[in-house]
Amino acid sequence: MSETILITGAAGQLGQRVIHHLLETCKVPAASLIAASRDTSKLADLAAKGVATRKADFDDAASLEEAFEGVDRVLLISTDALAVPGLRLKQHTTAVAAAVKAGVKHIAYTSMPSPDKSLVTFAPDHLGTETAIKASGLPYTIIRNAWYLDNYMHSMPHNLQGGSWYTASGDGKVPNISREDCAMGAAAALASGTTESATYTLTGSQSLNADQIAAIISDVAGKPLAAVQVNDEQLNQGMLGAGLPDFVATMLVSADANIRAGNFDHVTTDFNRLTGKQPQTLKEFFVAHKAALTA
Numbered sequence: 001m002s003e004t005i006l007i008t009g010a011a012g013q014l015g016q017r018v019i020h021h022l023l024e025t026c027k028v029p030a031a032s033l034i035a036a037s038r039d040t041s042k043l044a045d046l047a048a049k050g051v052a053t054r055k056a057d058f059d060d061a062a063s064l065e066e067a068f069e070g071v072d073r074v075l076l077i078s079t080d081a082l083a084v085p086g087l088r089l090k091q092h093t094t095a096v097a098a099a100v101k102a103g104v105k106h107i108a109y110t111s112m113p114s115p116d117k118s119l120v121t122f123a124p125d126h127l128g129t130e131t132a133i134k135a136s137g138l139p140y141t142i143i144r145n146a147w148y149l150d151n152y153m154h155s156m157p158h159n160l161q162g163g164s165w166y167t168a169s170g171d172g173k174v175p176n177i178s179r180e181d182c183a184m185g186a187a188a189a190l191a192s193g194t195t196e197s198a199t200y201t202l203t204g205s206q207s208l209n210a211d212q213i214a215a216i217i218s219d220v221a222g223k224p225l226a227a228v229q230v231n232d233e234q235l236n237q238g239m240l241g242a243g244l245p246d247f248v249a250t251m252l253v254s255a256d257a258n259i260r261a262g263n264f265d266h267v268t269t270d271f272n273r274l275t276g277k278q279p280q281t282l283k284e285f286f287v288a289h290k291a292a293l294t295a
């Protein structure tokens with residue numbers, strides 16, 4: 001009997017794709033998987049494939065202890081609770097404590113690159129969670145996902161309409177990776193059955209600055225796009241003016257500052273080591289999403 005692997009956040013975009021790759025790419029039997037979510041009604045497709053489903057809410061310690069019962073390996077997908085300072089770290093440490101209490105043998109967690117050296121507002125959540133996992137004494141796999149390529153799809157269709165991308169990233173470079181590749185990497189790490197502790201940083205194979213990214217997007221879309229450098233305050237005001245909530249604007253400004261400082265500029269081969277594949281390039285990603293990019 002193979003070990004039992006539980007994935008939290010299974011209704012989320014990453015969670016869905018991790019389970020897809022566990023089943024289809026890594027050939028893990030559905031009977032070895034448990035999909036956990038705050039809302040199990042969103043997991044009907046997985047249940048139909050023979051994947052067990054359980055309720056797991058990081059705001060509800062009792063639900064976590066119950067969900068983790070009899071589980072060998074758990075993937076804790078970081079939550080999106082950024083609006084309330086301190087909440088996400090509390091959620092994550094609650095989940096780590098529940099995993100220990102339930103007798104889970106191995107904890108995996110989706111983190112961010114170099115959380116100990118980052119200007120991004122939510123870096124302390126990831127650093128604190130990694131620290132709690134290491135302090136738990138359990139073997140762990142920390143999967144530090146670089147900035148998703150998918151994040152650009154929020155703004156680039158609009159930017160292409162005006163031909164300008166306002167950024168405060170300066171000449172800083174970032175090795176984006178697709179969410180899909182992060183999911184494939186996490187699935188490979190989970191399916192490996194490792195009993196060792198390891199930290200992987202999943203990045204794309206190229207680190208690019210804003211001018212290079214704009215040129216590639218412009219080429220794929222067949223429309224002009226210029227990266228226009230602004231300062232942090234201008235970027236913040238622009239995003240607030242566009243209707244983004246304060247905490248989101250502050251977070252995005254901090255992300256650009258982190259790129260500008262060179263803190264994201266680190267390409268790894270960890271995706272290749274885990275999957276035996278090359279990550280999708282920025283150009284390949286936008287070619288695949290051209291219809292939505294130019295809609």
Ligand SMILES: NC(=O)c1ccc[n+]([C@@H]2O[C@H](COP(=O)([O-])OP(=O)(O)OC[C@H]3O[C@@H](n4cnc5c(N)ncnc54)[C@H](OP(=O)(O)O)[C@@H]3O)[C@@H](O)[C@H]2O)c1
Nearest residue numbers: 009010011012013014037038057058078079080146147148
């Ligand atoms: N690297 C990047 O660029 C990047 C970009 C966006 C997000 N992220 C991080 O990566 C995570 C997964 O990304 P995604 O693309 O799948 O985002 P998403 O589709 O927005 O998913 C949000 C996730 O948070 C989970 N969640 C929220 N509140 C929770 C709670 N109280 N208890 C348990 N789980 C909770 C959701 O699980 P259920 O709905 O199933 O309960 C879901 O899996 C995000 O939550 C965020 O931490 C990284």
